[in-house]
Amino acid sequence: MLALYHNDMSLCAQKVRVCLAEKGLEWENRHLVLRGGEHQQPWYLKLNRRAVVPTLIDGEQVVPESNVILEYLEEAFPDPSLAPRDAYGRAKMRLWTKQLDEDVHDASAAILSFGIAFRHQYLDRGEAGRKMLEQIPNAFKRERRRDVIEHGTGSQHFVIAVARMVLLLDEMEEALAELLPHQPGDDVGNAAGRERNHEGDVLRRVGLGRHRLRDGGDRDGEQNSAAYGTECQHGISFRRPRNLRRPGCLPGLIASA
Numbered sequence: 364m365l366a367l368y369h370n371d372m373s374l375c376a377q378k379v380r381v382c383l384a385e386k387g388l389e390w391e392n393r394h395l396v397l398r399g400g401e402h403q404q405p406w407y408l409k410l411n412r413r414a415v416v417p418t419l420i421d422g423e424q425v426v427p428e429s430n431v432i433l434e435y436l437e438e439a440f441p442d443p444s445l446a447p448r449d450a451y452g453r454a455k456m457r458l459w460t461k462q463l464d465e466d467v468h469d470a471s472a473a474i475l476s477f478g479i480a481f482r483h484q485y486l487d488r489g490e491a492g493r494k495m496l497e498q499i500p501n502a503f504k505r506e507r508r509r510d511v512i513e514h515g516t517g518s519q520h521f522v523i524a525v526a527r528m529v530l531l532l533d534e535m536e537e538a539l540a541e542l543l544p545h546q547p548g549d550d551v552g553n554a555a556g557r558e559r560n561h562e563g564d565v566l567r568r569v570g571l572g573r574h575r576l577r578d579g580g581d582r583d584g585e586q587n588s589a590a591y592g593t594e595c596q597h598g599i600s601f602r603r604p605r606n607l608r609r610p611g612c613l614p615g616l617i618a619s620a
């Protein structure tokens with residue numbers, strides 16, 4: 364029987380649980396408490412040297428890395444298939460999963476979670492939190508995390524992560540739009556309205572409502588202003604790499620270079 368070391372809130376584990384469910388596979392639940400550092404224990408490092416979840420166990424075989432696990436499950440349990448059948452379709456699929464490993468998950472999604480929420484758990488735990496940080500095996504990840512725990516939304520990594528996530532959402536929207544039939548009522552005006560809604564959604568999702576960025580009135584607003592200020596302080600600016608959206612969708616955060 365399959366077993367999965369995972370965590371309920373983990374994005375990477377969710378992908379695998381969805382895949383297991385879609386394929387109707389039984390699996391043994393081996394839940395790890397990340398805030399308790401269970402994933403950093405020596406016994407788990409033998410299964411997953413990067414000290415992260417998920418890890419799939421199939422008999423004697425140990426498979427870490429969520430995207431690798433998904434491909435493993437697809438090959439080991441091909442029915443029902445969840446991947447495109449043709450080579451080009453699979454290439455396109457891998458272009459999406461590759462982005463997650465390159466810079467979307469660790470350098471962006473995790474940085475947003477830590478900058479807004481999880482940093483408080485580390486800070487509240489004092490020495491124990493510092494120890495957990497020091498035990499992160501990957502030095503790039505450790506130093507990014509150290510910075511975002513210390514500076515929260517004011518970390519330059521947080522600002523970069525917001526821009527990276529917006530780019531991903533734009534690419535997803537573009538890909539999804541290609542699948543949707545053209546609506547008869549579509550015109551430039553409607554498209555602009557949808558675009559504004561999309562931008563508002565993105566900003567709200569990362570806790571950076573546009574109005575808050577501008578007036579910074581409440582407590583969150585102050586933090587958001589801090590993020591904006593940091594962008595200026597670090598001199599980071601982003602040019603939207605595509606002409607899909609009008610420029611300046613994230614005022615202040617994404618400025619033209």
Ligand SMILES: N[C@@H](CCC(=O)N[C@@H](CS)C(=O)NCC(=O)O)C(=O)O
Nearest residue numbers: 373374375414415416417428429430
């Ligand atoms: N590239 C890995 C990333 C796994 C990962 O970072 N998992 C997170 C949860 S989504 C984790 O275990 N975080 C604990 C930590 O970084 O200390 C994968 O796709 O499996």
